[in-house]
């Protein structure tokens with residue numbers, strides 16, 4: 001097994017049989033790496049949650065590259081060619097959507113109130129670049145013009161993302177957690193099939209809000225916003241959301 005790459009939070013190894021091993025580290029970054037730290041337990045929380053969600057999604061018919069969890073913070077996945085776009089699904093106004101609205105860069109979707117925490121009726125999908133120094137939003141036209149994927153593949157990815165949202169949103173609602181938004185990635189297998197890849201359903205790649213606080217009018221973050229906005233100890237927040245999601 002040899003190290004082939006280091007992401008912001010994961011180390012990536014190539015196994016002797018050609019599979020990929022993800023090692024989820026305790027590194028945390030935000031704002032394109034401008035803010036960095038290490039928090040104990042973070043790696044094992046994200047590894048455990050990603051394995052959990054890959055299994056839940058596979059059971060509901062979403063093909064993923066997951067093979068097996070091999071230790072508390074490592075998993076084996078199939079080696080795919082990762083598509084150069086990150087896919088973001090939003091159910092509520094938050095994060096960079098709210099920021100871009102406030103600076104006048106964008107309009108909010110139709111029938112969406114202009115406030116942080118407002119529901120986006122029907123949700124919305126966005127795409128950002130993946131392999132550029134700083135991720136930036138891109139249009140579907142730019143994705144197609146760049147030849148990164150075909151129109152059929154883009155439609156397929158959009159439909160799968162909508163389905164993943166339905167599955168995760170409803171699953172989390174039963175635990176009184178609102179899925180405000182999330183980011184996922186896809187890869188292409190040697191046979192051309194597109195599979196869900198990387199990390200899914202973790203507090204690094206999703207915004208989770210406490211539903212009871214939301215009903216009281218408060219946005220209580222159970223995810224990396226705790227770190228981005230200096231709202232408390234990341235280790236404690238990650239262990240709490242992990243246990244809440246895994247509890248039957």
Ligand code: TMP
Pocket residue numbers: 088094095096097135181182183204205206207
């Ligand atoms: P954003 O509001 O900053 O655009 O983020 C939307 C969602 O995507 C949020 O749940 C965090 C996640 N995300 C990542 O996982 N990685 C990234 O690099 C970015 C920008 C967002």
Ligand code: ASP
Pocket residue numbers: 008029030031032033034204224228
């Ligand atoms: N994941 C990105 C970073 O590491 C952005 C973010 O989550 O805020 O900078």
